Amino acid sequence: MGGCVSFQISCDQVLNHAGSYLCGEGNYIQSLEKNLVALEKAMEDLKAKRDDLLQNVQIAEEGGLQRLNQIQVWFTRVETIENRFNDLYNTRNVELERLCFCGLCSQNLKLSFWYGRRVFYMLKEAEDLKSNGVFEVVAHQTTQLVVEERPLQATIFGQETMLERAWKHLMDDGTEIMGMYGMGGVGKTTLIAQINNKLRSTSCGFDVVIWVVVSKNLQVERIQDEIAEKLRLNGGEWSQKDESQKAIYIHTFMRKKRFVLLLDDIWRKVDLKKIGVPFLTRENKCKVIFTTRSREVCGHMEVDDPMEVQCITEKDAWDLFQKKVGQRTLKSHAEILGKARKVARKCRGLPLALNVIGEAMACKKTLQEWDHAIDALTSYAVEFAGMEDEILPVLKYSYDNLKGEQIKSCFRYCTLYPEDYQIDKDKLIDYWICEGIIDGNRGRERAVNHGYMIIRKLVNAFC
Ligand SMILES: Nc1ncnc2c1ncn2[C@@H]1O[C@H](COP(=O)(O)OP(=O)(O)O)[C@@H](O)[C@H]1O
Ligand SMILES: [Mg+2]
Known part of the structure; x- marks a missing residue:
């Protein structure tokens, strides 16, 4: 007898398991085919609803409104269930082939039971999402000025006059684009950061103030992504857009806003049109300010009277x-x-x-x-x-x-x-x-x- 093990599985146990798979509360195996059809239909309805809502949200956003957080949460949920549904649907044929006796039983009770259970719960979830996806309002007006505070070192010396001059020039109605140049380490970032913070604390009638660090390796799409992030335009569909679609999206949003765009540390001409920044005019009172090490870059950006940031006294x-x-x-x-x-x-x-x-x-x-x-x-x-x-x-x-x-x-x-x-x-x-x-x-x-x-x-x- 040594070395031998004997198994004794009771007949009752096997029957109990089979019984619970076949006649349990959900009756998942017998309802599998019916539930799958219902799930496909529910998902189709849900996706159609999502596409319609998305269109409304995009129209609202293009009009300068901001999508409601609850809508974004709903979109994310739909996206998640869609991915899970695709996974489930991929194995649909294999699962259906497993069924026997006109779909009343399965050749593998355990697998069919769990698959049927997943289908059942996903169907419930899809129906719930569908009925929760009724939004009378999809977006709202953002009234507050969006300006991020830039950190500054505690003790800044000798920039008061420069800051005053820069501010006056910026606020002049005739200034649409303003350039500040100076050698590395002279305080350009510090100066433009102070302007940013001043825009934050002073109400000047602007709707948005956007800060972007450009640096040596200029990439239009990276700048677009940063702008979109600041304006909260980078919801679900954003990452699927290419550069020119992003430009159109940014343009349609910014066109309705009075904005200030601060570009820190540019090394060559930045093509504002390519980014999607609307034309700056005396009428729309929008402004762009940038810093650079090179005076020449100011010329390329069509600034004739750039301001030199000089060393302190x-x-x-x-x-x-x-x-x-x-x-x-x-x-x-x-x-x-x-x-x-x-x-x-x-x-x-x-x-x-x-x-x-x-x-x-x-x-x-x-x-x-x-x-x-x-x-x-x-x-x-x-x-x-x-x-x-x-x-x-x-x-x-x-x-x-x-x-x-x-x-x-x-x-x-x-x-x-x-x-x-x-x-x-x-x-x-x-x-x-x-x-x-x-x-x-x-x-x-x-x-x-x-x-x-x-x-x-x-x-x-x-x-
Ligand atoms: N006027 C100032 N007083 C004190 N520290 C300053 C002043 N201007 C700049 N700094 C400091 O000097 C360093 C370089 O300044 P920064 O603004 O980054 O220069 P730039 O952008 O011209 O390269 C930073 O640490 C900054 O905090
Ligand atoms: Mg700098």
């Missing part, structure tokens, strides 16, 4: 630098103040350099460290010519100050992203681990924590 630069270094360090030795002035002057009024170097010097409390900084900034500077290039040594000094090859590699990795790009911390750390910059062999949690520590150090060093 020596006095403002000194105030900013002191703020960044902190009084504790500046007063830690009688001679540091004088040396700090020299370092600040090396930054040539460029806010980016003042911020970066100021942060780097905040913890330097010995005269040797300050002498070394002046030395380094002076000797690198010899290798470069011109204002823009003189800033490089300033930034290089800050980079050299990062302790260790690993953090430097992590920093260099960040330069692969476009300027002003919102970098996802977790993804960035994953990339660092995948690239082998951070050792992932000693446990993921440990590597991720290490990644967070590096991010903190980088932020402290450069922001």
Whole structure:
């Protein structure tokens, strides 16, 4: 007997199972054919209803209204059930072939039972959705001005006059498009962000204010997607549209709105028509503002009187630098103040350099460290010519100050992203681990924590 197992399945048990599959409350097997036909019909009605509603919603949206959230939820539910129905329908023939005795029984009771059950419940769900899909109103007017607040650094020095000038120019009835240019790090993004925030806090009669970071790699469709997201036009069907359909959709919506479009950091001409931005006229009072490093780009955008964003004055630069270094360090030795002035002057009024170097010097409390900084900034500077290039040594000094090859590699990795790009911390750390910059062999949690520590150090060093 050793090694043998005997099975004893009672006849009662088998009959009980079969009985419950055949005569259970749903009677799913016997009603399968009938329920399938009913489900097909219900889905057909539901889809037709969805298409009609969608058409109404699109007409309303083109008229500048916004679809109701409850309609969007209903559309999503219909889409989900449609996908599930397609899956179910794919195996329809196989399931029907399994039936025997005129559809009263099945060659595989268990499979037919579960399939029949799915059909039964989906039919109920489709009918419920159909009866819930009655909407007297599909969209509503958005009365509030949609402006996202842009984050700004707490202490901004020496931009009040520039901001005032830019604002006055923008509000002038004759200004339709406005360009601001200046070298990298001079404060263009900061200035246009202040304009954005001012539009947010001041009622100027605009319906929408849209902020888009363009950057070097200009892609019309990406700009369209960002605009659509801000205007909440990117519902279900949006992703299926091509570039020109998206342009038409944006155009029909924006045509009815008084808008301001802020384009930060453009590197070449942006074809507004291609994006779908309506023509700017004195009558519609819509405006476009952009920033760029190049004056030439302003010409290509047909701006004859662009505004130059200039470095801040020596006095403002000194105030900013002191703020960044902190009084504790500046007063830690009688001679540091004088040396700090020299370092600040090396930054040539460029806010980016003042911020970066100021942060780097905040913890330097010995005269040797300050002498070394002046030395380094002076000797690198010899290798470069011109204002823009003189800033490089300033930034290089800050980079050299990062302790260790690993953090430097992590920093260099960040330069692969476009300027002003919102970098996802977790993804960035994953990339660092995948690239082998951070050792992932000693446990993921440990590597991720290490990644967070590096991010903190980088932020402290450069922001
Ligand atoms: N006037 C200012 N005062 C203080 N910090 C500033 C000022 N302008 C710019 N910054 C800071 O300098 C850095 C570079 O400014 P940003 O506006 O991004 O320059 P740009 O867009 O011209 O490259 C940012 O960290 C910003 O917060
Ligand atoms: Mg910028």
